[in-house]
Amino acid sequence: MLFMMRFTIVLSMFLAFGGKSAAAFPSFQVEVLPWEQVKEIIPNHSYFTIIDIDTGLSFNVQRRAGSKHADVQPVTEKDTKIMKAIYGGKWSWDRRAILVLVHDQLISASMNGMPHGAGALQNHFPGHFCVHFYGSTTHKTPTPDLAHKVMILKAGGELDRFLYRMDPYELISVLEIAINQHDEGLLSKIMTGNNRSIKKVLDSVEHFRITQRSILPIEDLPALVAMKVPFKVKWIRSNHSQGEKDAVFYLHRDSLEDQWQIDGPTFTDEFD
Numbered sequence: 001m002l003f004m005m006r007f008t009i010v011l012s013m014f015l016a017f018g019g020k021s022a023a024a025f026p027s028f029q030v031e032v033l034p035w036e037q038v039k040e041i042i043p044n045h046s047y048f049t050i051i052d053i054d055t056g057l058s059f060n061v062q063r064r065a066g067s068k069h070a071d072v073q074p075v076t077e078k079d080t081k082i083m084k085a086i087y088g089g090k091w092s093w094d095r096r097a098i099l100v101l102v103h104d105q106l107i108s109a110s111m112n113g114m115p116h117g118a119g120a121l122q123n124h125f126p127g128h129f130c131v132h133f134y135g136s137t138t139h140k141t142p143t144p145d146l147a148h149k150v151m152i153l154k155a156g157g158e159l160d161r162f163l164y165r166m167d168p169y170e171l172i173s174v175l176e177i178a179i180n181q182h183d184e185g186l187l188s189k190i191m192t193g194n195n196r197s198i199k200k201v202l203d204s205v206e207h208f209r210i211t212q213r214s215i216l217p218i219e220d221l222p223a224l225v226a227m228k229v230p231f232k233v234k235w236i237r238s239n240h241s242q243g244e245k246d247a248v249f250y251l252h253r254d255s256l257e258d259q260w261q262i263d264g265p266t267f268t269d270e271f272d
Contacts, residue, residue: 108156193264
């Protein structure tokens with residue numbers, strides 16, 4: 001219900017900024033479709049609209065290539081400016097949750113915001129960027145990129161269910177994504193603590209990477225409601241200073257049936 005309310009707001013913003021009329025949307029149903037199906041819906045040289053979930057801004061693109069995901073380009077210079085505004089005025093590899101509007105369908109997806117490779121349109125965009133759908137991969141990896149997958153599920157209203165099923169080690173991988181993309185909303189879903197402590201982490205750390213981890217056998221996890229896990233981590237702070245240390249993360253859940261969460265206060269203490 002919360003996602004549907006949020007999507008209605010995003011759609012209203014899209015319409016207010018000159019999007020299609022409400023009659024063009026037969027329903028508000030967002031589809032999480034596999035890439036094998038989507039690539040037939042948006043064949044090469046087809047056009048579609050991207051709607052950014054967090055800002056409600058939209059722009060038009062054309063798919064130019066891509067076999068494992070869609071390589072696309074903004075159609076016009078105006079579309080390029082809107083895309084750059086979505087990324088706060090600078091290009092970035094960060095993944096963002098988006099909706100793809102094509103014909104009368106809304107499909108959940110994820111994009112990055114970094115021009116790379118070749119481009120063919122007169123749009124002041126130096127290259128192309130990538131749009132991923134459920135099950136698509138990068139050109140160099142055989143499995144889906146987790147950051148793209150998280151954003152696809154966020155756009156499709158399925159993120160909470162996905163996080164609920166994660167084991168502690170999978171959750172730590174999402175922690176890396178949330179910090180590196182400065183995604184306060186995602187971090188608040190997996191970490192306990194108030195918004196101030198969460199924001200403190202995001203403001204102080206520019207890049208965060210776990211270089212070594214200690215892992216219990218997966219079969220031992222179902223019987224636990226709390227655990228502490230030692231890690232070796234490296235980070236780059238917002239002031240460009242770097243650090244490396246052995247850290248301990250505390251994770252807990254209220255019962256065997258509840259979602260694992262990272263203890264925010266002790267995590268924040270590790271980086272003070």
